[in-house]
Amino acid sequence: MITSTGNPRVRSVAALMKKPKARREEKCFIVEGPKMFAELPADMRREVYVSESFLSQKQKGLLEGCAYETVSDDVMSYMSGTQTPQGILAVAEQLSYRLEDVLMHREPGRARHLLFLETIQDPGNLGTILRASEGAGVTGVIMSDETADVYNPKVIRSTMGSVFRVPFVYVPDLCSALETARKEGIRLFAAYLKESVDYDREDYTGDIGFMIGNEAAGLTERAVKLADCRIKIPMSGRVESLNAAVASSILMFEAARQRKNRNC
Numbered sequence: 001m002i003t004s005t006g007n008p009r010v011r012s013v014a015a016l017m018k019k020p021k022a023r024r025e026e027k028c029f030i031v032e033g034p035k036m037f038a039e040l041p042a043d044m045r046r047e048v049y050v051s052e053s054f055l056s057q058k059q060k061g062l063l064e065g066c067a068y069e070t071v072s073d074d075v076m077s078y079m080s081g082t083q084t085p086q087g088i089l090a091v092a093e094q095l096s097y098r099l100e101d102v103l104m105h106r107e108p109g110r111a112r113h114l115l116f117l118e119t120i121q122d123p124g125n126l127g128t129i130l131r132a133s134e135g136a137g138v139t140g141v142i143m144s145d146e147t148a149d150v151y152n153p154k155v156i157r158s159t160m161g162s163v164f165r166v167p168f169v170y171v172p173d174l175c176s177a178l179e180t181a182r183k184e185g186i187r188l189f190a191a192y193l194k195e196s197v198d199y200d201r202e203d204y205t206g207d208i209g210f211m212i213g214n215e216a217a218g219l220t221e222r223a224v225k226l227a228d229c230r231i232k233i234p235m236s237g238r239v240e241s242l243n244a245a246v247a248s249s250i251l252m253f254e255a256a257r258q259r260k261n262r263n264c
Contacts, residue, residue, distance in 0.1 A: 005078040052072060105167050112139050197231060214244075233247060
């Protein structure tokens with residue numbers, strides 16, 4: 001059992017929890033808590049750590065067939081990214097997708113349903129968007145490099161496991177990716193307030209992609225010019241716009257509703 005916070009492995013886990021640079025260099029991230037650990041595919045696990053108190057709660061069933069290292073409760077608190085550690089965490093290998101993989105991914109007989117994110121900054125927003133993406137049947141998420149780190153522990157927790165099932169990729173030039181998508185026959189809809197039509201007037205049953213911009217600044221003009229259509233969610237009262245995660249969810253589930261009604 002590891003009892004010292006000075007242990008090199010413990011310090012490595014703490015760095016992965018706190019530092020994006022460490023996650024990029026090691027190509028790993030941290031999955032914490034019984035729920036997320038259960039969602040993590042076994043072939044993505046590199047290391048597993050459990051606390052003394054976790055084992056005393058008779059939760060060993062979760063660890064069946066899994067090699068793990070026991071640590072003291074103090075060490076688990078040091079490694080954890082939460083105020084109240086849940087007693088189990090894993091070092092996991094990062095996922096790897098290419099742009100072409102994400103653009104072409106689809107279920108047989110189903111149209112593509114993509115999401116393009118430009119500089120989404122809030123980890124909670126990003127995690128919620130990924131979770132909603134799975135629920136709405138999104139086939140892939142393409143993000144600009146300036147978008148929040150998907151492997152941030154807060155993002156991972158917010159996805160509730162969807163991050164393991166929805167293909168995603170970061171790209172150095174989102175506009176270039178949008179141009180590639182158009183060449184592949186994907187109709188692009190920009191969430192944008194100016195010169196836009198109400199979102200529920202459009203048809204989303206074919207190969208489509210929704211474009212969502214930064215929480216404060218929205219989409220860049222360069223990106224908007226590549227859209228086939230500009231759409232908005234009509235507001236009542238003095239509200240001008242919605243949180244990025246909420247707006248994304250409304251659009252994605254409208255597409256899901258249309259596809260369900262037309263069986264496509």
